[in-house]
Amino acid sequence: MKRIKAVVQYKGTNYSGWQKQKNANSIQAEIENAIFLALNEKVEIVGSGRTDAGVHAMAQVFHFDTNTRISATKLYAVINKFLPTDIKILSSEEVDNNFNARFSAKQKTYNYYFYCSEIELPLFKDWSAKIRTDFDFDKALLACKYFLGKHDFSAFCSANSQTENMEREIYKISLQNFGNNLFCLSVTGNGFLYNMVRIIAGTIIEVGYGKISPESINKIILSKNRKNAGRTAQACGLFLKNVDYNV
Amino acid sequence: MKRIKAVVQYKGTNYSGWQKQKNANSIQAEIENAIFLALNEKVEIVGSGRTDAGVHAMAQVFHFDTNTRISATKLYAVINKFLPTDIKILSSEEVDNNFNARFSAKQKTYNYYFYCSEIELPLFKDWSAKIRTDFDFDKALLACKYFLGKHDFSAFCSANSQTENMEREIYKISLQNFGNNLFCLSVTGNGFLYNMVRIIAGTIIEVGYGKISPESINKIILSKNRKNAGRTAQACGLFLKNVDYNV
Numbered sequence: 001m002k003r004i005k006a007v008v009q010y011k012g013t014n015y016s017g018w019q020k021q022k023n024a025n026s027i028q029a030e031i032e033n034a035i036f037l038a039l040n041e042k043v044e045i046v047g048s049g050r051t052d053a054g055v056h057a058m059a060q061v062f063h064f065d066t067n068t069r070i071s072a073t074k075l076y077a078v079i080n081k082f083l084p085t086d087i088k089i090l091s092s093e094e095v096d097n098n099f100n101a102r103f104s105a106k107q108k109t110y111n112y113y114f115y116c117s118e119i120e121l122p123l124f125k126d127w128s129a130k131i132r133t134d135f136d137f138d139k140a141l142l143a144c145k146y147f148l149g150k151h152d153f154s155a156f157c158s159a160n161s162q163t164e165n166m167e168r169e170i171y172k173i174s175l176q177n178f179g180n181n182l183f184c185l186s187v188t189g190n191g192f193l194y195n196m197v198r199i200i201a202g203t204i205i206e207v208g209y210g211k212i213s214p215e216s217i218n219k220i221i222l223s224k225n226r227k228n229a230g231r232t233a234q235a236c237g238l239f240l241k242n243v244d245y246n247v
Numbered sequence: 248m249k250r251i252k253a254v255v256q257y258k259g260t261n262y263s264g265w266q267k268q269k270n271a272n273s274i275q276a277e278i279e280n281a282i283f284l285a286l287n288e289k290v291e292i293v294g295s296g297r298t299d300a301g302v303h304a305m306a307q308v309f310h311f312d313t314n315t316r317i318s319a320t321k322l323y324a325v326i327n328k329f330l331p332t333d334i335k336i337l338s339s340e341e342v343d344n345n346f347n348a349r350f351s352a353k354q355k356t357y358n359y360y361f362y363c364s365e366i367e368l369p370l371f372k373d374w375s376a377k378i379r380t381d382f383d384f385d386k387a388l389l390a391c392k393y394f395l396g397k398h399d400f401s402a403f404c405s406a407n408s409q410t411e412n413m414e415r416e417i418y419k420i421s422l423q424n425f426g427n428n429l430f431c432l433s434v435t436g437n438g439f440l441y442n443m444v445r446i447i448a449g450t451i452i453e454v455g456y457g458k459i460s461p462e463s464i465n466k467i468i469l470s471k472n473r474k475n476a477g478r479t480a481q482a483c484g485l486f487l488k489n490v491d492y493n494v
Contacts, residue, residue, distance in 0.1 A: 009368055009369050058370060085367065088367065088368065088369050119335050119336075120332065122256050122332065125332065126373075239370075
């Protein structure tokens with residue numbers, strides 16, 4: 001029995017999210033099914049975390065245990081043959097048995113792409129969220145720094161979460177302007193609560209609309225009340241960019 | 248009767264190309280159908296040029312004549328209601344009756360996106376072409392300048408073309424390296440022969456493989472023989488970026 005760490009890229013548009021569910025097609029189920037077809041083994045894979053319906057991953061990480069004799073670094077190619085075109089494993093390697101894709105993760109980076117337009121743009125809609133045209137980038141930029149550091153992020157967690165410890169640390173946050181009204185919010189932290197990145201994105205976007213002042217972000221965090229933060233931004237703009245295990 | 252100039256964006260993945268055809272879904276047919284549903288008028292639209300099956304457009308231009316009383320600058324929104332999500336009109340305006348989307352065009356810019364990978368990447372495959380991993384960017388870069396200027400581009404035109412004048416002028420050509428093995432070739436010219444951008448891209452990629460030397464591009468052009476140029480690069484990486492009428 002050996003433990004395999006694998007990195008997978010997926011376009012989440014046509015899936016109900018990472019986690020296996022009854023009567024819904026999930027990334028996890030597609031991968032477990034492909035492993036079964038490739039290796040004739042029923043395995044349960046463990047992801048670094050869940051991504052919601054419609055959320056994408058440049059490089060999500062998962063682990064699983066296998067008895068296969070196929071060399072670990074060639075496994076990804078064998079499994080890929082049984083995966084749909086919107087899910088592909090980028091690499092695979094053997095790791096120590098105490099490696100755990102979820103609990104060994106040190107930090108994660110998410111990117112959130114959005115654009116200002118009256119029209120839902122055909123070439124943008126699958127991977128970025130359409131927002132109002134009165135968005136002020138410079139105002140929104142002022143909001144970012146307030147998220148840095150260790151905070152109780154209860155105000156930035158969807159109500160139906162069952163997590164107990166609401167403290168997370170954000171190491172890096174940046175907002176990029178690519179021109180042509182396209183923007184990207186990038187957030188790196190030790191972990192994220194349910195919908196946390198999308199609520200941070202939604203709040204920063206509302207700062208750009210002039211609805212929330214940059215300075216009030218601190219008060220919103222301290223209030224620990226979800227109602228004070230902005231809306232949860234659309235799933236289609238969110239990418240799990242990478243998961244780091246050694247930092 | 249007034250003449251309307253419109254700019255349209257589309258994701259070409261699910262279409263057989265711009266031009267109307269029997270038993271195939273084309274961008275032109277979708278737009279003419281939407282105009283019929285919106286304005287109750289049967290019109291024939293004239294594009295700045297055709298794009299092939301699977302080719303995208305950031306901003307394709309077309310014109311048509313209409314008797315509608317709806318103001319020209321609001322037409323795009325009315326027609327968009329009847330268009331699928333992968334085709335949307337970005338703007339519309341009234342123009343002089345002698346404006347012709349095809350014959351008034353002064354120059355066009357195409358972008359060709361491609362990436363080096365063993366794996367067809369889920370988040371890249373719809374809008375960029377996968378190429379071999381032994382691609383040498385610096386070599387490929389040396390090939391670009393030979394395409395500049397006025398040439399008979401017969402060697403870079405697919406055989407089934409019926410064009411008589413094969414002379415075209417390329418004003419600008421650039422090859423960008425975005426990192427992560429993603430590249431973009433951008434070409435601006437007064438016009439392009441059938442498959443010309445894709446054959447130029449395919450040839451430059453083969454220079455990057457070391458199969459064609461940068462210096463031999465000149466000889467290939469002078470030979471006027473399609474067989475001497477590289478392969479036609481895949482359609483999925485090609486974008487009509489914009490069409491200019493005043494330069």
